[in-house]
Amino acid sequence: MKTFEYITPETIDEALELLGEGAQILAGGTDLLGEMKRGLATPKRLINLKGIQGLADIRSIPDGFLTIGSLATLSHLAEHPLVAQHYPLLIEALQRTASPQIRNIATVGGNLCQRPRCWYYRHSAFPCIRKHGEGCFAMGGQDRYHAIFGGHRCFIVHPSDLAPALMALDAEVRIAHADDSRIVPLTDFFVGPRDSLTQENILTRQEILTAIRIPVPPDNAYGTYLKVSERKATDFALASVAVSIAWLDTQVTHARVVLGGVAPVPWRVKQVEEMLIGDELSGKRIERACERAVDDATPLRHNRYKVALVKGLLRKALHAAHRSREKGEK
Amino acid sequence: MSEHWLLGKRVPRPDAIPKVTGEAVYTDDITFPGMLYGAVVRSPYACASIRSVDTSRAEQLPGVRAILTPTNSSLFSTEILYAGQKVAALAATDPHTAQEAASLIQVEYQRHRAVFDPIRAMSRDAPVVRPSRSQEFNNVCSHQRKERGDLETGFAQADIIVENTYRVGIAHQAYMEPHACVARFDVSGKLTVWTSIQGQFNVRASLASMLGMPVHDVRVIAPEIGGAFGGKTSLIMEPIAVVLAKITGAPVKIVMSRQEEFIDAHPGPGCIIHVKTAARQDGTLTAEWAEIIYDTGAAPGAPTGNFDRTRGLYRIPNFRYDIYSVYTHKLIPGAYRAPGALELTFAFESQIDHLAGELGQDPIEFRLKNAVDEGDLTVDGKVYPTIGLRESLHQAREQIKAVEHKPHRGIGVACGKWMNAIGASGVILTLNEDGSVNLTSGAVDLTGVNTVLAQIVAEELSISLDQIHVQTRDTDVAPYAALSGGSRTTYGMSLATQNAVRQLKKDLFEFASQHMPVSPEAFTVADGKVVPRDGSHTGIPIRELARIAMYSARGPLTVTGSASDPSWLADSYIFITQVAEVEVDPDTGEITVLRVSSFQDVGFALNPMLVEGQIEGGIVQGLGWGYLEGLVFDKGVVLNENLTEYKIPTALDAPELVPVLIEIPSADGPYGIKGVGEPSMVVTPAVLANAIHDATGIRLTETPLVQDDLSTRQGPLGNM
Amino acid sequence: MNRYGLKEKIELRINHATHHIEVDVRDTLLDALRDQLGLTGTKRGCDMGECGACTVLMDGKPINSCMLLAVDVMGRNIMTIEGLAQDELHPIQQAFVENGAVQCGFCTPGMILTAKAFLDHCSNPTDDDVRQAISGNLCRCTGYRKIVEAILDAASRLRRGKRHV
């Protein structure tokens, strides 16, 4: 690891001022230190955000949002009473994220900003396009963990479990910049390889993700996060699905379906959401939704199984939603 | 029921105490003032020649003390045969500098055509890794044939023939402690090496011969070792540390990173097994043929010599097995817990299951029908003594009967065999003046052997366990001990200890007869005393005799004990049957292993808690190799070179474990014991594959059982 | 605002004692514990946050000490395995010894500290609770059965201990 200057600013403004060429933000460090140890990140300056007051707070504000400071740790979020009350889906996602120890250090902001886990990207022997190199080694190589949606010259999958869950809850992110700060829907936060081959979100070198806001879910909403990984802990998703559904009587009035582990960004399947709204959640409809979800999948040589996984997971999630509504009725 | 008062008891390991407090010292915990840290540069290419190595930038980094390259050191070659091969090394004042310096060394490579698949490597036009031992094929490192009867007749007699190809991936032992060593020369030129190794004396011999030094000028110390499983048997970083220590005049430590472990240690080998098994309609096996191709990577290392040690479970009158090991441009495999057994068991026990299914027979009854018995021949034609195969099958049958059948669940069964080694074993036993006993051993304690040796001494002398102090000491102090491996350690060391303690008793009795009017042969020990068997005297406490002897003309009571066997393997046949219960998620195909029960003949469990520990650990390792683990390569480069992508089981992946100990005493083992260190893992992949087949109707023939097959499994599963 | 360069003098609170040491800014907490303070009970199994051998408690919670910079833990309370036993072994340590939960011992310090933090919050866990809690601590030797049993046993020892107080 190359040496660096290490700074702990006390305000966001100070932090923003310190940003620039060669500077990098350190949150929990569970991803960044790994990248630095492998020589993938070589910051000249590390800006540690932990000295900034209030940046780790989780609070509900009167306008109906839950606001999560970007520096809140994953375990802090998972243990928060408001989360248990309104967003059990988040807890499901967090419990399946990394390991208990990592969750005690890793932050919510860092989880959304973490770099890809593609083994070619992480490996020093493969100068891939995401490292300003030659191309995508997964194409024609060992591609079983790679994308079945949205790939284009690069087939990484977004590694976060939290991101699809937050997206299914219509989360927004607050981004601070020296000149202003803005709020962006999480759906617009991530960028795929068509837009950038070297970064996975819209943040510029001059910006900091300061908070995530989640609206209170609609009445009668049900949410769940299901994940398949080869190992039952400390393992990234082969595929995952975050579903949030609300009803009026038997009619679906609101639906969010977001897939994880299958695309370079958390993959929202709007076409499925649309077909679910306005109707009952019957077995037949669920089957059609599952087919629809993988309509535009373009699997690589060794990851066709992900198509089946997505269908299987979505089927499970929608049946669980359906059962929960029936239970609620009783 | 037992004739022993302490053997067979669940005695905790005394070495667990410093381990739970953090006081136990492992190699990487050792530091010296002025110690330097080594780092290694490795080839990213699998087959190349080195054109040049430019160390100028590294040399300029403050703190770099020495750099070794192919130009100035014979430790490195300019011919690269696998990715990860060491190209250069250096020593620096701290680990950060060492790492940074390594990254500044510039190597220019001329790349060559490489070959990675062993079957490809055998073809006549494949690049030559090393000269072939075969006229017919390229890159053959070794070939043996085992045969009996007449294959054609055997197949002609059959009503059904099952033919499959199985592939077993390369699996890493993934001990939690990466390799570490420290080398230091003292002023007189004597070398001391601390290293994380299974056998101190073989390291001493290898280093002495490498350096042209007499063995007494090389002292090897094995501190506590954080797991090994066969992966810490030979020199790995020691030569580099030694040479760096020599030229810098400072102690040098090298610790392998986890990544280096995955790319350049000696994992269990990859293997392709093409096998044809034949039976009659009534379930009698008639013939078996197999071609077994080991991927031995860039040098000999695949364990091809253990066929008879692990097969020969069924009476098969006609067979032929061809066992090849083949060079490829990949890292060099080595021993992993019961080397050679797991891959063969996976293939052959899948075959048996497949055949039973085709014949519509119960897999246990089918096995029982063909199982070998006392008097039958092993593959190599030795005669079996009393063995526990049937007993383990019977117990497994009872277990299965009790399992409730549920949808999406499957039950699998498979059997395995192993034989333990003995190996040169020596101990020194000293009776202290207070009657306590020191036992000095040179064997590295991996499995709790020192605890068991203490039990033996306490048992034999009828004194309490806390009076026995067993220690593994280094090569300057301890008697020779072969490496701790091959399930030999408890077996061989117990024999040596039994010999020593019996000698000690003899000496004690002789000395006691000077103090009591009783002849030496008439004594026994009871409650810590030497007493005449006929009760004619109240006896004298051993403690008392020890003290008197020390200050008399007799002198201290000290004995040695030795054991060995020129044939290496003991006459000890270990049979196991395992039963696995799995659940398969009908939507996603996810496999959950619910329970694995293991019915293993252990001869006699000197300490059932430790024996269970070996079995439980082994099952979960076997499970890992079976359905999670396997190195993944691209152009010979290991992609999953970390513990996130190389997935060993977590506590959530480990199933309920039911170790059942069957005790059929071995003929030549002390107290009837058999080796238990290795065999538990050999059956698990097979039993998983058979259980998955039972649940889904799909026979998986490649480990890890899940990864690439998930997709193919989806179709049929959807309709389950 | 604190700025640090190559080498820094820092203050660490470890096992209730304050230490002043000089670290390289690149040193992780694990490096500082092992190399500067000689607290070698904390083990390095991967250095990448994957194995849990380096687990220590930070303000009572288990964390991977290999994934935190030493300069980043100033002001936090760190507990290492050396700080657990007082005059005698802690009940968790006793339970590990007696249940055969220790083989090579390399995972043991991290495993025990994880168990400690867990049992501080959960006094009557199930087998599955324990497995969830230790899912970030890899053990290659035991197959986990005896570790889980030891932690369940420790939980009941601790409950008994509490009742007596």
Ligand SMILES: Cc1cc2nc3c(=O)[nH]c(=O)nc-3n(C[C@H](O)[C@H](O)[C@H](O)COP(=O)(O)OP(=O)(O)OC[C@H]3O[C@@H](n4cnc5c(N)ncnc54)[C@H](O)[C@@H]3O)c2cc1C
């Ligand atoms: C062994 C292991 C297993 C894992 N398993 C999983 C898993 O199953 N599921 C999963 O989702 N994740 C998993 N992860 C990833 C883990 O969740 C992330 O490493 C973690 O969430 C990152 O958070 P952090 O605070 O440590 O980020 P850091 O490492 O500090 O930062 C990550 C990146 O984001 C940038 N960054 C951080 N915060 C901000 C901010 N506020 N504004 C702008 N940029 C910022 C940093 O500069 C850096 O590039 C695993 C990690 C490990 C080591």
Ligand code: FES
């Ligand atoms: S050494 Fe820190 S998690 Fe492995």
Ligand code: FES
């Ligand atoms: S006891 Fe060896 S890794 Fe757990």
